[in-house]
Amino acid sequence: MRPLRDDGIDVPLPRRYNERHRGYDEGMRRHAAAIDRGAAAYLDPVTGLAVFTARFLADRDYCCSSGCRHCPYVPEA
Numbered sequence: 001m002r003p004l005r006d007d008g009i010d011v012p013l014p015r016r017y018n019e020r021h022r023g024y025d026e027g028m029r030r031h032a033a034a035i036d037r038g039a040a041a042y043l044d045p046v047t048g049l050a051v052f053t054a055r056f057l058a059d060r061d062y063c064c065s066s067g068c069r070h071c072p073y074v075p076e077a
Contacts (some may be wrong), residue, residue: 005073017065031053040056054072
């Protein structure tokens, strides 16, 4: 099993989601709020699609290797 990143709950992998993405600041606010509420997901401010939180993904206890926006696991080499 791949280990969790030290900052994996709070910081998405930059190659998957970063400040250059439209709606990033609002998306990160929604992510933090969803984690605070204990929600599994939040709605992306640009697309309206559901996005899993890093906490939900970590609590599943495995990486599905689907390229999740907030994947908390150490990326494969």
